Structures are given as structure tokens and as C-alpha cells.
Amino acid sequence: MKHFITNRRETLKLLGATGAVAALGSWGVPAWSNGGPGHVVVVGGGFGGATAAKYLKRYNPALQVTLVEPVERFYTCPFTNLYLGGLREFESVGHDYRELKDRYGVNVLHTTAQDIDAAAHTVTLGDGSTLRYDRLVLSPGIEIRWDALEGYGEDAAEKAPHAWKAGEQTLLLKRQLEAMDDGGVFILSAPANPFRCPPGPYERVSMVAHYLKTHKPRSKVLLLDSKDGFSKQGLFMDGWAEVYGDMIEWVSLSDDGRVVRVDADRLEVETEFGERHQAGVLNVVPPQKAGWIADRAGVTDESGWVPIKPATFESTQVSDIYVVGDATVAAPMPKSGFVANAQAKVAAMAIVSSLAEREMPPASWANTCYSIIAPGYGISVAGVYSVQDGAIAEVEGSGGISPRDADPDFRRREAEHAVGWYNAICQDTWGTRPA
């Protein structure tokens, strides 16, 4: 990335020329000019991992960076709901690793990290070989807790998909929707917090309702929830009433919405107070935890998630291991792809700074989650975060949700911005552009 250095010179020239020298006088020497050598291994090539690999190389091209990710084509969860709604092709959410290899010189290994020896600083790969690291980044995403919901094991997911990881599960759910009778009931069971993508279940039922309204208008959508409130609730419920009438019914925890047992063979669920619901299609979004490799590394706590040091995203439990994305405990930041990407940039800067023995600048993150309620009807929630009194906190006065009283044009623009966001973050993360 030699253009970075060029940029800095140009920056100096430019700002000198405009006389805004005061603004620039203090801009420090970029960390990479110190170029401390080192090997960083990144496990996971999703939103967090691919971003970490790219930004480690951008912040210090002299670093050796190895990315370990089993798949050669990564399908994002974001926009799979639009695929279910019939607004996109599945292939449009697929991305590859060419930019990381060809442009940034990341060594991409398409295999699984089987084990981590933190004391020896090694990662054992699928073929039994080991990689030594100076710093390790883990962004393994989520694992389903197969033991947390009665009747919902791996076999059950073949009949009642979660589709909470993009791939075969998503395609299965789509096939089931297409095969469902007009007049059938689509049931989604939503988990308690924390889980991947807080607005995800609500966008999903919106997109399912769009599909059903178009193709099977006598059908119903029943959302059984283990919570009494959810992300962008007012906006979603306004939109549902406006676009889908009474097609979508939300049952809160207090109204007996919590599913306690699943019978995948019968597509039946039972809620806390013993009521049974029969589905035409049953979509169970189950309880989750950090990807299993985090356990192997010894970075998870009793919650199943990974506690981190806010300013750097280094594990609080094991030094030289940095963890980003859904696997971490980083509230009030949500588990989103946007946040995984933002956390990865902070961790990359922290690693480059620590290897060069330079001070880390103060961390800063943002998030925006767009959700599509119907074609041309988008809503969002945003936030900017920093470290305050040693903890991650939302910057006061920042962020919030789209206005409740916005007009249709506002909703239409946010639906367009959602696509702009998707294309931009995928360009930023994998270097891919829409076909």
C-alpha cells in the first residue's frame, strides 16, 4: 500500500497549501513507517476476519498476515432475508478472497483451524500442520447451542431450519417457503438476547410476509418471541400494519411467546405455558454462543461468549489473542456485520501499534443496521461508540432510529441506502463488487 505514504505527503502538501497547517501539525508518523516485522494469523474470513486481514496489511504492509478460512466463497447473512423475500438471487450475497490475496498479499489458507495453543503461540490446521503467530485474531462468528432448546438438535435443523448461517440452511428455508400451501402458517421462534443480528428475525418475517403476500396471500406469519421488546420495534410494527395488515402476529415473552420445545418431525412448537402451535414452515432461530474455536483458545467465559479489553479487543483471558465480531461481549454494540468490520479495524490498529511498540490511538466504532420491511421501505438504527470510563459506551446524542413519522420518500431512500451500504461494506471487507 505504498500509496498510503504518498497520500501522507500529499496530505501535507494539500493542507499546507490551503493554509490549514494547524489542523495537521500534529499528525503523527504512521505506524507502518516503523515496520516492526511479525506474523499475524487471522482465523475466520467473515466480516470481522477478512477486514482484520486487510487492515493489518494496510496499517503495516511489512507484516506477514495469514488468513485461515475453510470456504473459498463466503455467503453473507446480510441480505439473505431479501433472497427469501424474492428480492435477490442467492449468488448476489457470495464473495471471494481475491483482493486479499492479490492486492494486499495476505496468505489465504482454505482450511479449518482445529486447535490453538496459546502458550506455544501456535494454530493447528486441518491437515495437522501448525502455524506460529506473534498475534492471533479470532473472528469465528457464532455456534448454535444445540443443547439449549429441547428437541432442537442438528437433525432437527434439517426439517426446521435456523438459516442463521448463510448457505444450505438458507436454501432449505427458501425451498420450504416455496413448497408451503397457501393458507399455511410460517412460524419463527426468536431467541433471548444476546444473539446475532438483533433486528434479523424481524426483517426476516417482513421479507417472508412480502413473499407470502405476493404468492400465498391467505397465509399467516407467527413470530413467537423469548423477549418483551426488540430492535426498532415501533418502526417494524408500524410497517407491518401498514404493508401487511394483520398477516404478521408477534407474541411477546409475557404473552407466552417463549418456545421451550420443538418437534421438528411434526413442525410443532410448544411455548412456556404449554400451548402448541402447528407450522407449515418452522424457522427456529436458536440460542447461540461464540464459534467453537474460541473455546479451544481458552478465551470464552461461562456465558459462552468472549470478554475483551474494550480499547484493543484483546482477550481479557489470554494475551496476544484478539477477538472480534459476533463472538465477543461488546454490548452496547450489537452483533452485526457492520460492527464486526469496525471492531476488526480497531484490533488491527491495536496489533500494529503493539508490534511497533507505539501508543494505540483512542478506539472508535460505529454501527448502522438497515432493515427492509418491503421493497422501497427501509428503516435503520445507528450508533457511534467509544471507550468511556473503561467500558464501551454509545457517544451521547449520537445514533438512534429512523424517525417514526418519516414520509414514504424517506423510507424509500433508506431502502436504497441499505443496498448502497451492502455494496460498500462488501467492497471494504472482501474487495468485491456487485456483478
Added chain:
Amino acid sequence: MIKSVQNNARALVVGALMLAGTVLSSAQAEEISYNHASMLAGSCFNCHGTDGRYGEDSIPSIAGQPAGVLLAQLIAFKRDETPNTTVMNRIAKGYTEAELEALANYFASIRD
């Protein structure tokens, strides 16, 4: 629609440029390093593309714009003075004026 956002924002630029003059001098020598600015800017890339260059879609490209224009736009978003903004007002409120200035300088410095 986006066009009109841009136009509105640019219409404010003249007034805000004068205002930016005040901001520049009142930034109280708060020192924002290049690395700090890159990290602040990192969150913007998620919608504007790496280094703010994307902008082929509904979200405008911001790379290589004059720093004064960018700063004026950002301050107008922060103060809710841009009609038709959807999300930038909510985002700009998360940064101090000194941080917005560092961001404006960062994106202004991007060349190919």
C-alpha cells in the same frame, strides 16, 4: 433525491465555510494523529467504501473532496441543518468538531 441532498448540503457550504473558519481555530489544538484519524474514518468506509471512494450507489463518494467542503457538510449534519438527511445527522453527532475536522482532512487527502 440524493442529488438534492448534495445540493442542499453544498448550498450550506458557503455559510458553513465561514463557520468552519471558527471551528478550525477553536479546535483548541486538540491533537488528532494520522492513525487516530484513520481509525475514525474506518467506520465511514462501511457505507462510503474503503477511503470513501465507493459512491456508485445511492450513497455519495466523499474521497478527494476539499476539506473545507467536507467539514462544512459534516458540521451541518451534526447540527441538523441539512434538510433531507436520513442517517448522516445521527452519525455526525457521534463526533466532536475536532474529530469531524480530522475526518474532513483524512478524506480530502485521498488521491488515487
